Amino acid sequence: MAALSISSQFVDHSTVGLMPERKADVFALLAAYPTLWLGYDSAPNFGNWGRYGDLSYGLYIFGWPVQQIVRHFIGDGWNGWSFFAVCLPIALVVAYLSWNLIEKPALSLRKSRILRERKRVGSGIDPGMR
Numbered sequence: 001m002a003a004l005s006i007s008s009q010f011v012d013h014s015t016v017g018l019m020p021e022r023k024a025d026v027f028a029l030l031a032a033y034p035t036l037w038l039g040y041d042s043a044p045n046f047g048n049w050g051r052y053g054d055l056s057y058g059l060y061i062f063g064w065p066v067q068q069i070v071r072h073f074i075g076d077g078w079n080g081w082s083f084f085a086v087c088l089p090i091a092l093v094v095a096y097l098s099w100n101l102i103e104k105p106a107l108s109l110r111k112s113r114i115l116r117e118r119k120r121v122g123s124g125i126d127p128g129m130r
Contacts, residue, residue, distance in 0.1 A: 053104060058095025066091040 067087050074086070 052096060053099035055092060055095040055099055057103065058098035059091055062094045062098060063087075063091045066094055 067083070070083070070087050070090065078086070
């Protein structure tokens, strides 16, 4: 429903048709269904990609700063796909470093702390509270 209501803003209601001069609007309409289909479908199998760790959060956090740094050094004038091809490998390396140097050690500390707390607290019932 949300995709339909968002997509409806790109329809020229006076002629009940798409405005051909607005390619981005046509793309939004055509991309809505595949986006929803991918969102509701089960996760694709990427083989053994997980052996490198969980890079998703690192890509999310460091993707934009990497793009800005690359843009600063290479300047404007690159098309989107070329810029993507330059930035993605750099962002993947930064995400890999983030996983191995920050996220994975932090998660292991959390697990060990939870185990210590469970041993210390026990069942959680204070025998003096009867």
